[in-house]
Structures are given as C-alpha cells and as structure tokens.
Amino acid sequence: MTSTGGGGRMGGGAALIKSVSLFLTSGRKASAAAAAAASAWKSRSGQRPVEQDVEKKKKTRKKKMGDEGKNGAGKCSTKMMDTLKKNSHFTRQEIEALVRIYRKLVASSANVLPGPAAGTVAGTVVPTPGISSTAIVCEGLNRAVFRELLHNTFDLVTEDVLMDRIFCAFDRNSCGVVRLDDWVYGLSVFLRGTLDERTAFCFQVYDLNSDNYVTRDEMFSLLKNSLMKQPGDDDPDEGVKDLVELVLRKLDIDRDGKISFRDFQTAVQEEPLLLEAFGQCLPADGACQTFLATLSP
C-alpha cells in the first residue's frame, strides 16, 4: 500500500505505518478485509470530488429533532425527511428504506429502560405522557441490537470497548439508544462519509472519556488487545508502550503529549491509513456495498 498523503514531513512514516498495521491486523480475523477497505476508502476519498460539501454544522450536535416521525413504516414527516436528507449523504428513497429497517429493528427489541442508561450522562429522555415515571420509554436501538447489527450486517469484528464507543458515537445526545436521526446520520458517515466526517467519527470513538484528547492511557487501552494476541510475547506491556510512543510520535503534531482532534485530523489527511490507527471502527467496503444495495429498490 502506498501513501497518497505525500508530504515530506512523513519522514519515517512508511515504516511506522507498516508496523502499526502489522500490529493491528495480526490476530484480527478481518485483516484482509480491513486492508482492502482501507485502500478502498482511500481511493474513494481520493477520487470523489465530494460534491456534497456537507456542512460541518451537522456535527454541532445541537440540532433537535422534535418530531420523530411516528407515521407508518418507511415514512416520516416531510419536515423530518427534508432535514435527514439535507444532513446526510442519502437520497429520499434510501432514507425511506433506512426508516423501514430502523422500524423493524426497533420492533424486534424491547426498549423500556429503567432510567438513564448506564454510562450515559443525564439522559435527555423526555418521559412519555401516560407512562409511569418509573419506566422511561425511549424509542430506538439499544446496545444489544446495535452491536448485533454491527457484527452481522457490517461485519465489524472489533474489541468490545470499540463496539461500545461506536454505539456512543451514533447515540449523539447520549439518551442510551440510537434514535432514527442518529441512525441515519451515523450510517451516512459509516457508508458514505467524507474523510473529514470519518476522521471526526474515529476520533470520537478513540477518545474513550470524551475529553477531546486521546491520551497515552487511552492509546494503551486501545492498542493493548491487538498486541496481546501476538503469540510468544514475553512482556506484551512493553511492546504496547513502545507502540504507543511510536504512534504518538506520528500523531501528536503539536508535541504536547496527547492527541487532539487537530493533531489527528492533520495526520490522517497526510496518511489516511492512520484513520483507524487504534482499531477498526468503520465497516469494510464490501459490507457497505452490500448494505447500500439493499436500500435500492
């Protein structure tokens, strides 16, 4: 795999990338798929003129979807459809198909939560009138259903901690479930995201405590398991620490000992392979194509 990032600043970059991807792909079942996906992403982001210079406002998670569109399956209110379409890379037909899939998945899962889901900060769930205050009903895909989907539909074979972080990245207002708008916007990044969108997504996944930095500790947690799978390693921790320093040198552009989003974005722009430097959190290209094909009539 050759670098499309170019750039003189990547001095020892090639060697590092090689060692990083070696570490990361060893012991990972989908290594071939991941490599193929990486190059596919690369060529795709390279060749697409990206006509959708979709507003980054999308990421200012303040937009509130008042109406969840409780109409029939596959339908949502015109206003909501317009919003979803405007802020995603999907066509109207694709969104309708996504809504149908979403409804099916929701119907197949029980979503009565005893309260704000564990691990979420102050759920912004609005109690539904007529429902006892002890049970908060929030329509959406829960962690179990979502995880199943990542695994089965998107062929994501990755660490539990990453699975969980991917869920959190989809669940934009931390209400403990992936709601319809979360679903459409998350899949938009998953399936058709620009490099910038995917960079923001991966950074969010890797920033385990959401403090806007990926620290040495976080890098250690993220890289630890990929190395542990190497057989015949006497002191895996040492190897992981070395790897952390290696990756840090590559990603910590401003040299303050931790990776900010700006660091990450700069590094990824120069070398897109670094996008998933801490583990796979985007689906393989084949899985994307298969899923997209099911959205077209």
Ligand SMILES: [Ca+2]
């Ligand atoms: Ca962090």
Ligand SMILES: [Ca+2]
């Ligand atoms: Ca930094």
